Amino acid sequence: MTTQKPAGTSRTRRPRAPEGGERTEKGAARRAAILDAALDEFAARGFASARLDDVARRAGVAKGTIYLYFKDKQALFEELVRTNLVPHIAAIEAMPTEGPLRARVEAFAEHFVREVLMTRRADVIRLVLAEGRRFPALAEFHYREVVQRALTALQRLIQIGVERGEIRHEALVRFPQLVMAPIMMGLIWTGLFNRFAPLDVAAMMRAHLDMLFAPGREP
Amino acid sequence: MTTQKPAGTSRTRRPRAPEGGERTEKGAARRAAILDAALDEFAARGFASARLDDVARRAGVAKGTIYLYFKDKQALFEELVRTNLVPHIAAIEAMPTEGPLRARVEAFAEHFVREVLMTRRADVIRLVLAEGRRFPALAEFHYREVVQRALTALQRLIQIGVERGEIRHEALVRFPQLVMAPIMMGLIWTGLFNRFAPLDVAAMMRAHLDMLFAPGREP
Amino acid sequence: MTTQKPAGTSRTRRPRAPEGGERTEKGAARRAAILDAALDEFAARGFASARLDDVARRAGVAKGTIYLYFKDKQALFEELVRTNLVPHIAAIEAMPTEGPLRARVEAFAEHFVREVLMTRRADVIRLVLAEGRRFPALAEFHYREVVQRALTALQRLIQIGVERGEIRHEALVRFPQLVMAPIMMGLIWTGLFNRFAPLDVAAMMRAHLDMLFAPGREP
Amino acid sequence: MTTQKPAGTSRTRRPRAPEGGERTEKGAARRAAILDAALDEFAARGFASARLDDVARRAGVAKGTIYLYFKDKQALFEELVRTNLVPHIAAIEAMPTEGPLRARVEAFAEHFVREVLMTRRADVIRLVLAEGRRFPALAEFHYREVVQRALTALQRLIQIGVERGEIRHEALVRFPQLVMAPIMMGLIWTGLFNRFAPLDVAAMMRAHLDMLFAPGREP
DNA sequence: TATGAATGAGCTTTCATTCAT
DNA sequence: TATGAATGAAAGCTCATTCAT
Numbered sequence: 001m002t003t004q005k006p007a008g009t010s011r012t013r014r015p016r017a018p019e020g021g022e023r024t025e026k027g028a029a030r031r032a033a034i035l036d037a038a039l040d041e042f043a044a045r046g047f048a049s050a051r052l053d054d055v056a057r058r059a060g061v062a063k064g065t066i067y068l069y070f071k072d073k074q075a076l077f078e079e080l081v082r083t084n085l086v087p088h089i090a091a092i093e094a095m096p097t098e099g100p101l102r103a104r105v106e107a108f109a110e111h112f113v114r115e116v117l118m119t120r121r122a123d124v125i126r127l128v129l130a131e132g133r134r135f136p137a138l139a140e141f142h143y144r145e146v147v148q149r150a151l152t153a154l155q156r157l158i159q160i161g162v163e164r165g166e167i168r169h170e171a172l173v174r175f176p177q178l179v180m181a182p183i184m185m186g187l188i189w190t191g192l193f194n195r196f197a198p199l200d201v202a203a204m205m206r207a208h209l210d211m212l213f214a215p216g217r218e219p
Numbered sequence: 220m221t222t223q224k225p226a227g228t229s230r231t232r233r234p235r236a237p238e239g240g241e242r243t244e245k246g247a248a249r250r251a252a253i254l255d256a257a258l259d260e261f262a263a264r265g266f267a268s269a270r271l272d273d274v275a276r277r278a279g280v281a282k283g284t285i286y287l288y289f290k291d292k293q294a295l296f297e298e299l300v301r302t303n304l305v306p307h308i309a310a311i312e313a314m315p316t317e318g319p320l321r322a323r324v325e326a327f328a329e330h331f332v333r334e335v336l337m338t339r340r341a342d343v344i345r346l347v348l349a350e351g352r353r354f355p356a357l358a359e360f361h362y363r364e365v366v367q368r369a370l371t372a373l374q375r376l377i378q379i380g381v382e383r384g385e386i387r388h389e390a391l392v393r394f395p396q397l398v399m400a401p402i403m404m405g406l407i408w409t410g411l412f413n414r415f416a417p418l419d420v421a422a423m424m425r426a427h428l429d430m431l432f433a434p435g436r437e438p
Numbered sequence: 439m440t441t442q443k444p445a446g447t448s449r450t451r452r453p454r455a456p457e458g459g460e461r462t463e464k465g466a467a468r469r470a471a472i473l474d475a476a477l478d479e480f481a482a483r484g485f486a487s488a489r490l491d492d493v494a495r496r497a498g499v500a501k502g503t504i505y506l507y508f509k510d511k512q513a514l515f516e517e518l519v520r521t522n523l524v525p526h527i528a529a530i531e532a533m534p535t536e537g538p539l540r541a542r543v544e545a546f547a548e549h550f551v552r553e554v555l556m557t558r559r560a561d562v563i564r565l566v567l568a569e570g571r572r573f574p575a576l577a578e579f580h581y582r583e584v585v586q587r588a589l590t591a592l593q594r595l596i597q598i599g600v601e602r603g604e605i606r607h608e609a610l611v612r613f614p615q616l617v618m619a620p621i622m623m624g625l626i627w628t629g630l631f632n633r634f635a636p637l638d639v640a641a642m643m644r645a646h647l648d649m650l651f652a653p654g655r656e657p
Numbered sequence: 658m659t660t661q662k663p664a665g666t667s668r669t670r671r672p673r674a675p676e677g678g679e680r681t682e683k684g685a686a687r688r689a690a691i692l693d694a695a696l697d698e699f700a701a702r703g704f705a706s707a708r709l710d711d712v713a714r715r716a717g718v719a720k721g722t723i724y725l726y727f728k729d730k731q732a733l734f735e736e737l738v739r740t741n742l743v744p745h746i747a748a749i750e751a752m753p754t755e756g757p758l759r760a761r762v763e764a765f766a767e768h769f770v771r772e773v774l775m776t777r778r779a780d781v782i783r784l785v786l787a788e789g790r791r792f793p794a795l796a797e798f799h800y801r802e803v804v805q806r807a808l809t810a811l812q813r814l815i816q817i818g819v820e821r822g823e824i825r826h827e828a829l830v831r832f833p834q835l836v837m838a839p840i841m842m843g844l845i846w847t848g849l850f851n852r853f854a855p856l857d858v859a860a861m862m863r864a865h866l867d868m869l870f871a872p873g874r875e876p
Numbered sequence: 877t878a879t880g881a882a883t884g885a886g887c888t889t890t891c892a893t894t895c896a897t
Numbered sequence: 898t899a900t901g902a903a904t905g906a907a908a909g910c911t912c913a914t915t916c917a918t
Contacts, residue, residue, distance in 0.1 A: 024881095026881090027881085030881095030882095044352075044353075045353065046265065046266075046267060046349075046350070046353060047265075048265060048267035048268045049267040049353070051907085051908065051909090052908080052909065052910085053907095053908075053909090061882080061883090062882065062883045062884060063883085063884070063909090063910085064882070064883060064884065064910085064911075064912080065881080065882055065883075066910095067909095067910070067911080068881065068882075072909080072910075073908095073909070073910090126352075128411075129348060129349065129407055129411070130265075130348065130349035130350070131265070131349070132410075132411045133345075133410060133411060134264065134265060134268070139411045139412065140415065142411075143411070143412045143415045143416075144415075147412060148415075148416075169426070169429065169430050171426035171429065171430075172426075174426070175401075175422075175423045175426055175427075177401070177404050177408065177418070177423065178401055178404075178423065178426065178427055178430075180404070181400035181401045181403070181404040181427075182394075182396070182397055182400045184400070184403060184404050184407065185396050185397075185399070185400040185403050185404070188348055188403060189396065191351075191352060192347070192348070192351045192352060192358045192361075192362070193358065193362045193366060196359065196362045196363075196367075197362075197367070199396070203394075204394045204396065204397065207388070207390035207391070207393070207394055207397065208394075208397055208400075210388060210390065211388050211390075211397075211430050211431065212430065243898095245898095246898085249898095270890090270891065270892090271891080271892065271893090272891070272892090275901095280899080280900090281899060281900045281901055282892090282893090282900085282901065283893090283894080283895085283899070283900055283901065284898085284899055284900070284901095286892095286893070286894080287898065287899075291892075291893075292892065292893090462902095464902090465902080468902090468903095482790075482791075483791065484703065484704075484705060484787075484788070484791060485703075485705075486703060486705035486706045487705045487791075489886090489887070489888090490887085490888065490889090491887085491888090499903080499904090500903060500904045500905060501888090501889090501904085501905070502889085502890080502891080502903070502904055502905065502906095503902080503903055503904075505888095505889070505890080506901095506902065506903075510888080510889075511888070511889090564790075566849075567786060567787065567845055567849070568703075568786065568787035568788070569703070569787070570848075570849045571783075571848060571849060572702065572703060572706070577849045577850065578853065580849075581849070581850045581853045581854075582853075585850060586853075586854075607864070607867060607868050609864035609867065609868075610864070612864070613839075613860075613861045613864055613865075615839070615842050615846065615856070615861065616839055616842075616861065616864065616865055616868075618842070619838035619839045619841070619842040619865075620832075620834070620835055620838045622838070622841060622842050622845065623834050623835075623837070623838040623841050623842075626786055626841065627834065629789075629790060630785075630786070630789045630790060630796045630799075630800070631796065631800045631804060634797065634800045634801075634805075635800075635805070637834070641832075642832045642834065642835065645826070645828035645829070645831070645832050645835065646832075646835055646838075648826060648828065649826050649828075649835075649868050649869065650868065681877095683877095684877085687877095708911090708912065708913090709912075709913065709914090710912070710913090713880095718878080718879090719878060719879045719880055720879085720880065720913090720914090721878070721879055721880065721914090721915080721916085722877085722878055722879070722880095724913095724914070724915080725877065725878075729913075729914075730913065730914090
């Protein structure tokens with residue numbers, strides 16, 4: 001006899017469209033409260049160790065309520081990551097490209113430091129770094145909607161800088177990641193080592209940009 | 220026990236707790252096999268989701284045997300992280316400082332890329348990044364024994380470079396992290412996004428060093 | 439983004455071959471104790487409402503122990519049904535066919551009443567009747583290994599009886615179920631209505647056989 | 658609540674508890690729709706596993722609405738069983754007793770096969786068989802209002818048949834169940850085994866009646 | 877009367893840890 | 898030293914029932 005689920009018990013049927021009144025005023029607020037609480041718990045304990053019980057308590061709802069808004073723990077986690085960063089990417093993409101390049105890239109970096117690194121959104125990125133490998137779909141989403149878009153925007157700026165002669169290192173066009181690397185380093189450092197050796201990420205970033213925009217040797 | 224009680228459980232030095240004949244030939248081999256298997260499992264699933272059952276099976280021992288060599292899951296995890304990187308730091312610290320600085324720093328970076336980034340040791344670092352916050356003692360150990368020592372060695376090189384005039388950006392002395400940032404970026408990228416956009420970390424690092432050592436404008 | 443289980447969490451890997459020392463003396467005893475307790479609980483409350491907690495308590499083991507011997511609740515249930523009846527079918531099939539048919543069939547029926555109907559095995563059949571529809575694999579197993587084999591054995595007897603002229607109703611060859619019908623009726627009745635109107639199933643069965651073997655009108 | 662507390666909860670007569678406008682046109686229609694939907698769900702999944710959510714959806718009402726018409730899940734279930742068979746018993750009791758007995762009993766059986774076995778009412782009986790033990794009040798109701806009345810009516814017919822000499826097996830008076838046994842067998846068989854070996858219940862029943870009315874040996 | 881969001885007790889299942897052998 | 902059967906605390910998830918609207 002082959003293994004087989006009890007016939008009448010196939011629960012596939014209900015798509016369990018997370019409803020729970022997401023459209024109503026209160027529904028949306030509750031959903032947001034749950035996501036908010038979940039960010040705290042996931043950031044503090046990691047995906048596997050975070051308890052939905054705690055998320056519920058923190059959000060001020062009953063445990064079952066979470067399931068009115070999210071299919072399961074994983075869906076809650078993915079939604080959390082999905083909704084917190086994308087909006088800011090749009091802002092970054094919309095940044096103007098005219099004016100001195102140095103100022104543009106600096107604004108880009110400052111925006112990132114101020115609006116992400118120093119907010120709870122930093123935890124979202126840390127979560128992606130920590131759990132991304134176990135959630136390939138999430139890693140892919142993050143790559144396409146956040147990383148790629150941000151890097152593409154950056155690349156465009158760099159390209160202009162190179163054409164204008166403001167940036168001498170053409171390799172930056174191929175490796176826009178080099179611009180962001182100190183910020184990622186800062187994200188990690190502040191998360192893990194800041195209590196041993198505080199790091200002024202903004203200052204480090206300025207030093208970094210000084211290098212990028214360093215006037216080259218006159219030929 | 221199911222709940223992990225990582226935070227604050229600083230097990231600073233483990234007074235050589237239960238050691239299953241670490242001194243005997245076979246004992247040491249078994250211990251190593253367990254650590255090895257544990258690295259695979261922890262890297263693949265994360266600390267909380269890795270099962271000691273799987274570690275045991277992979278190491279070819281019985282589940283109970285793990286407890287002859289390690290106090291508990293957390294001790295196994297911390298030991299794992301403790302033993303895998305420190306030896307390489309010594310090698311890095313021992314690197315010679317004479318000769319052209321560019322070559323020295325490049326050797327430093329190449330060593331890191333070849334001996335860490337492209338080996339299973341990269342997973343150890345990824346584990347520290349992912350779980351470090353939940354294991355303060357581990358983060359502290361990693362900072363003191365790996366990060367700080369590597370950065371200090373690097374800083375010494377940079378200092379020399381600045382004094383000799385080979386490095387123009389003096390800020391690098393204050394932020395030696397800037398040198399390593401692309402490597403960390405590479406570590407993360409290869410772990411998460413390589414399948415979408417492969418990144419040649421060594422090439423990126425070379426481009427990065429080109430910037431660091433860029434001769435400034437002659438006054 | 440498509441739904442997708444966390445990568446490292448694919449639990450498919452372990453076939454979870456129920457081991458738990460089933461081969462050892464004690465292992466087999468424990469397994470039997472669990473099956474025994476499960477029969478009581480499933481019979482009393484039905485599959486869905488039976489609690490593994492109660493099964494464990496009744497079997498004198500911890501809850502987790504059940505999972506050393508059975509994959510999950512359903513596997514326990516199916517195993518229970520699988521192991522309790524088949525052995526008796528062999529006995530029935532082995533019944534001799536020589537001698538007066540009436541005696542043979544009566545022995546067949548008596549065996550069934552005594553060894554099944556009046557024992558806890560009756561509950562196994564009641565469970566199949568009650569839950570079979572929701573466990574198609576189980577229904578199929580029960581049909582092939584119990585019902586079909588028993589009816590085939592019966593049919594052979596009837597065939598002989600018809601050939602010898604001891605049974606006048608040839609339709610019985612086509613509907614051997616008619617022989618068993620009162621026994622099934624008795625099984626149901628004793629399970630549900632006996633407290634309102636006790637039914638002497640053995641006597642009823644004898645009356646039934648009187649009809650089956652009734653000598654026809656002499657022409 | 659998750660635990661069902663069926664046994665002993667004899668809710669003998671329900672003092673017309675919460676009735677959601679059963680008298681109004683729409684109220685009665687809604688109540689009927691709920692009962693109808695409930696039959697489907699209970700038949701498919703069993704009492705414990707059926708979800709009121711699904712019943713509500715199938716009935717086209719909100720979940721809470723069910724509670725306007727029925728006290729709780731159990732009351733809905735019992736009401737369902739109570740209302741579906743009793744009306745047909747009246748029809749059976751009213752069947753005329755004059756004319757050849759064979760025709761009378763055959764009509765009785767045919768009515769049962771056609772009006773119960775081949776309709777959704779068969780599922781109601783299957784539900785009683787499957788769940789009756791856990792709902793003593795229900796079993797008792799079913800016994801008094803269905804089983805006993807049907808058997809009494811049958812017994813009366815048999816009595817007449819015996820007196821008229823149309824039925825030779827006087828034991829049938831004591832065991833009217835023997836007449837119905839093949840129908841119960843058919844009910845079970847069609848529910849569980851029909852896909853493996855289709856059973857023509859009507860034909861089987863005719864063969865059965867042939868035996869019952871078999872003219873005995875002339876003395 | 878009708879709704880459906882919200883609740884929370886209760887269930888199955890997992891797995892780190894122990895301990896008799 | 899080594900084993901692996903046994904344990905039992907936890908945690909994710911479900912669903913009957915309630916109640917504000």
